[in-house]
Amino acid sequence: MRNILIIGAGRSSSSLINYLLNKSTPENLHLTVADVSKETAQERIGQHPNGTAIALDVFDASSRKEAIQQADIVISMLPARFHIEVAKDCVQYNKNMVTASYVSNEMKALDLAVRKKGLVFMNEIGVDPGVDHMSAMQVIDRIRDNGGKMLLFESFTGGLVAPESDTNLWNYKFTWNPRNVVVAGQGGAAKFLQEGTYKFIPYHKLFRRTEFLNIDGLGKFEAYANRDSLKYIKDYGLDDILTMYRGTIRKVGFSRAWNMFVQLGMTDDSYIMDGSENMSYRDFTNAFLAYNPNDSVELKLRSYLKIDQDDVVWDKLVELDIFNGEKKVGLKNATPAQILQKILMDSWTLEEHDKDMIIMHHKFGYELQGKKHQIDSSMVVIGEDQTYTAMAKTVGLPVAITALAILNKKITTPGVQIPISREVYEPILAELEKYGISFVEKEVAYLGYNPENVRG
Amino acid sequence: MRNILIIGAGRSSSSLINYLLNKSTPENLHLTVADVSKETAQERIGQHPNGTAIALDVFDASSRKEAIQQADIVISMLPARFHIEVAKDCVQYNKNMVTASYVSNEMKALDLAVRKKGLVFMNEIGVDPGVDHMSAMQVIDRIRDNGGKMLLFESFTGGLVAPESDTNLWNYKFTWNPRNVVVAGQGGAAKFLQEGTYKFIPYHKLFRRTEFLNIDGLGKFEAYANRDSLKYIKDYGLDDILTMYRGTIRKVGFSRAWNMFVQLGMTDDSYIMDGSENMSYRDFTNAFLAYNPNDSVELKLRSYLKIDQDDVVWDKLVELDIFNGEKKVGLKNATPAQILQKILMDSWTLEEHDKDMIIMHHKFGYELQGKKHQIDSSMVVIGEDQTYTAMAKTVGLPVAITALAILNKKITTPGVQIPISREVYEPILAELEKYGISFVEKEVAYLGYNPENVRG
Numbered sequence: 001m002r003n004i005l006i007i008g009a010g011r012s013s014s015s016l017i018n019y020l021l022n023k024s025t026p027e028n029l030h031l032t033v034a035d036v037s038k039e040t041a042q043e044r045i046g047q048h049p050n051g052t053a054i055a056l057d058v059f060d061a062s063s064r065k066e067a068i069q070q071a072d073i074v075i076s077m078l079p080a081r082f083h084i085e086v087a088k089d090c091v092q093y094n095k096n097m098v099t100a101s102y103v104s105n106e107m108k109a110l111d112l113a114v115r116k117k118g119l120v121f122m123n124e125i126g127v128d129p130g131v132d133h134m135s136a137m138q139v140i141d142r143i144r145d146n147g148g149k150m151l152l153f154e155s156f157t158g159g160l161v162a163p164e165s166d167t168n169l170w171n172y173k174f175t176w177n178p179r180n181v182v183v184a185g186q187g188g189a190a191k192f193l194q195e196g197t198y199k200f201i202p203y204h205k206l207f208r209r210t211e212f213l214n215i216d217g218l219g220k221f222e223a224y225a226n227r228d229s230l231k232y233i234k235d236y237g238l239d240d241i242l243t244m245y246r247g248t249i250r251k252v253g254f255s256r257a258w259n260m261f262v263q264l265g266m267t268d269d270s271y272i273m274d275g276s277e278n279m280s281y282r283d284f285t286n287a288f289l290a291y292n293p294n295d296s297v298e299l300k301l302r303s304y305l306k307i308d309q310d311d312v313v314w315d316k317l318v319e320l321d322i323f324n325g326e327k328k329v330g331l332k333n334a335t336p337a338q339i340l341q342k343i344l345m346d347s348w349t350l351e352e353h354d355k356d357m358i359i360m361h362h363k364f365g366y367e368l369q370g371k372k373h374q375i376d377s378s379m380v381v382i383g384e385d386q387t388y389t390a391m392a393k394t395v396g397l398p399v400a401i402t403a404l405a406i407l408n409k410k411i412t413t414p415g416v417q418i419p420i421s422r423e424v425y426e427p428i429l430a431e432l433e434k435y436g437i438s439f440v441e442k443e444v445a446y447l448g449y450n451p452e453n454v455r456g
Numbered sequence: 457m458r459n460i461l462i463i464g465a466g467r468s469s470s471s472l473i474n475y476l477l478n479k480s481t482p483e484n485l486h487l488t489v490a491d492v493s494k495e496t497a498q499e500r501i502g503q504h505p506n507g508t509a510i511a512l513d514v515f516d517a518s519s520r521k522e523a524i525q526q527a528d529i530v531i532s533m534l535p536a537r538f539h540i541e542v543a544k545d546c547v548q549y550n551k552n553m554v555t556a557s558y559v560s561n562e563m564k565a566l567d568l569a570v571r572k573k574g575l576v577f578m579n580e581i582g583v584d585p586g587v588d589h590m591s592a593m594q595v596i597d598r599i600r601d602n603g604g605k606m607l608l609f610e611s612f613t614g615g616l617v618a619p620e621s622d623t624n625l626w627n628y629k630f631t632w633n634p635r636n637v638v639v640a641g642q643g644g645a646a647k648f649l650q651e652g653t654y655k656f657i658p659y660h661k662l663f664r665r666t667e668f669l670n671i672d673g674l675g676k677f678e679a680y681a682n683r684d685s686l687k688y689i690k691d692y693g694l695d696d697i698l699t700m701y702r703g704t705i706r707k708v709g710f711s712r713a714w715n716m717f718v719q720l721g722m723t724d725d726s727y728i729m730d731g732s733e734n735m736s737y738r739d740f741t742n743a744f745l746a747y748n749p750n751d752s753v754e755l756k757l758r759s760y761l762k763i764d765q766d767d768v769v770w771d772k773l774v775e776l777d778i779f780n781g782e783k784k785v786g787l788k789n790a791t792p793a794q795i796l797q798k799i800l801m802d803s804w805t806l807e808e809h810d811k812d813m814i815i816m817h818h819k820f821g822y823e824l825q826g827k828k829h830q831i832d833s834s835m836v837v838i839g840e841d842q843t844y845t846a847m848a849k850t851v852g853l854p855v856a857i858t859a860l861a862i863l864n865k866k867i868t869t870p871g872v873q874i875p876i877s878r879e880v881y882e883p884i885l886a887e888l889e890k891y892g893i894s895f896v897e898k899e900v901a902y903l904g905y906n907p908e909n910v911r912g
Binding site: 188189191194195197198199200201202203204205209263264265268270271273274275286287288289290291292293336449 | 644645647650651653654655656657658659660661665719720721724726727729730731742743744745746747748749792905
């Protein structure tokens with residue numbers, strides 16, 4: 001029996017554990033699922049004979065090291081900042097490791113030690129980051145193999161609510177960590193490359209500079225720019241690329257409405273609002289508006305944000321009940337962002353039968369024998385229920401498949417890495433297809449921003 | 457002879473040194489002016505027999521300690537972050553100390569030691585902070601002495617160009633550190649109190665939420681809110697006050713035009729722009745606009761910021777030459793804020809005969825015997841030339857007067873403090889009047905935001 005240690009049994013581990021349990025008998029696997037709560041870990045395993053649940057506090061070095069020593073490979077599904085202690089133990093005890101998180105600087109610093117020991121530390125193997133890397137590199141490598149030269153790469157991902165569960169005016173519900181949605185885009189200007197020109201969007205303009213995209217069968221969506229679109233230029237080998245843009249997908253109209261919160265200052269997470277606990281939703285809204293005792297909060301807001309009488313963004317605000325003078329915030333020493341999150345969770349929490357949806361969309365522009373071409377490639381995954389969500393599947397299945405491929409020595413190149421080599425993406429994408437995680441490609445007219453090479 | 461050590465002979469020390477040299481014979485003073493550049497120090501002293509210039513590197517502990525040991529009182533005109541080492545030496549060698557800077561936490565931590573030794577460490581005794589504290593407390597104490605109850609305190613200060621030197625469309629030139637102007641308002645939402653309600657303005661709205669004020673003889677001005685208006689509620693003893701607002705004065709129209717830079721993202725100081733050195737002013741502007749090879753940078757900007765054809769803000773941009781495709785930025789690895797500062801310095805640097813102006817304006821609202829009253833109080837100081845600027849006078853004279861008052865034992869209460877007690881502000885304000893730094897008061901109708909006590 002080969003022992004796989006999975007640390008962290010949260011929402012994103014359901015499909016991961018399910019996949020590996022299903023493979024456990026033919027593949028001769030035993031799963032040890034470790035979580036702060038043994039019950040949570042046990043729930044994921046159910047009655048399956050090839051799984052063991054254990055309680056584990058990752059900050060308790062001796063029990064952590066003990067669990068790791070007994071494993072053949074370690075999967076860390078912990079929050080990203082906790083991976084590093086696990087990673088150091090894996091180096092010490094010669095264990096391969098898989099995470100779905102961004103490679104931190106600390107993790108990167110282990111690369112030499114990991115390579116010296118011939119270990120594989122695969123990171124960013126969930127969904128954005130993960131499936132985006134693999135699906136992009138598969139097309140980019142094919143274009144290059146055929147002699148093409150990459151001109152443009154745009155990549156969009158969104159975690160949304162499935163069409164059948166899309167029941168509010170915002171066309172949005174929280175399918176993952178609500179906090180990340182509230183503070184999205186903060187911390188610096190968005191930076192990308194268009195036709196060889198660097199472009200910058202400050203946070204307070206981010207949600208008014210969206211781009212549209214069409215997904216076959218689902219219609220029109222919009223995307224706002226991610227903070228650093230240039231990050232993977234080097235990893236993908238796109239040093240001479242003219243256009244590089246990465247964005248987050250929302251239903252059309254979301255961003256223009258969200259911009260109201262940004263303009264008001266409600267997404268600010270940098271200071272505490274005095275008396276937040278006893279504040280009503282209306283008081284909260286009023287705190288961002290000029291003082292005037294003779295006008296309503298409603299009219300002050302309409303005037304401040306210049307919202308026309310027939311603009312649906314107004315109805316979106318009303319739907320969230322932000323003018324309610326009775327509902328209390330009920331959070332002590334809360335920041336505006338925390339209070340806004342609370343208000344949104346009243347309206348945007350998934351109901352029992354709601355399903356989520358992950359959309360990914362790439363555009364590849366390239367030149368081949370003097371002609372310009374473009375390939376668009378889309379993936380749509382809809383969740384089965386609230387356990388086997390689209391998010392859990394697209395994060396967990398690649399992690400599970402990778403762990404098994406490393407155990408089976410199909411992936412052997414050592415080092416701290418992300419899934420951009422053929423050795424990695426080919427078997428994993430092939431296996432993901434069996435589980436409905438697949439891309440539809442089509443050739444379209446080259447839609448680069450500047451087909452005639454004008455400067456601007 | 458009593459020896460006054462002045463550390464730092466920069467622009468703000470001219471009036472300070474001049475005042476003390478003029479008093480040196482009757483008051484039996486000797487001035488030691490210490491600066492990294494002995495020449496700069498000597499220039500301030502000229503041929504005066506009661507002054508000695510020395511070269512001093514404040515980071516060289518032994519020569520710093522030696523100079524301090526020989527002094528009877530120490531004035532630090534260094535940048536604020538360098539005061540602390542001087543302050544520690546002053547504690548060690550039992551010397552009183554004066555600075556014009558905000559009390560840092562490190563400085564505050566010395567309070568007990570300073571009081572134990574019976575020393576006076578006076579800080580915030582320049583202009584905003586300084587003259588504002590003293591002139592406000594004088595009126596507030598008087599209102600209270602008469603049995604009045606404070607309802608409202610608003611205080612506005614601005615460093616501007618004098619009317620006779622006001623020659624550009626922005627009605628603004630740099631009369632002090634340009635960098636502070638470019639990044640003004642950043643780092644968190646502005647917070648103030650209006651009629652008992654906390655109000656918050658995010659940075660990207662700050663310059664569109666100005667208030668107007670009238671200064672007799674000079675006309676209408678505007679002010680944007682300072683970041684933390686609530687800071688002095690406790691120090692001033694205004695715990696029950698309903699309205700507390702502090703702002704920065706500009707000529708009318710400045711803020712609405714400045715907001716264009718904020719909206720574009722040009723005031724961002726948090727990231728470096730690749731290739732800044734060889735960028736033209738036009739390239740810089742274009743970096744914040746969407747890519748489109750078929751439209752001009754001018755029209756893209758007009759459309760993005762919705763600037764009407766007849767709006768003078770457009771002419772303000774043109775005046776700064778931001779669309780010039782030939783002028784190069786010429787700064788390596790510069791942030792947007794640094795590049796903007798460079799562009800502004802081309803246009804906003806004082807010419808040889810330009811004069812500066814400091815305006816301060818307070819509003820005091822209070823209740824006395826059941827009736828509401830208001831006193832407005834204004835100070836206008838115009839510089840003499842580019843050495844004895846309004847800024848140098850309003851910063852340097854209070855520092856000099858205070859140092860002498862401490863030497864003469866007119867100010868004796870020990871501790872790390874700011875000038876809010878009668879013992880301090882009465883003699884200093886009286887002396888400042890002789891140098892044209894004085895306030896004009898008038899009673900006006902109570903203009904509080906909510907005379908009828910409506911909730912809103």
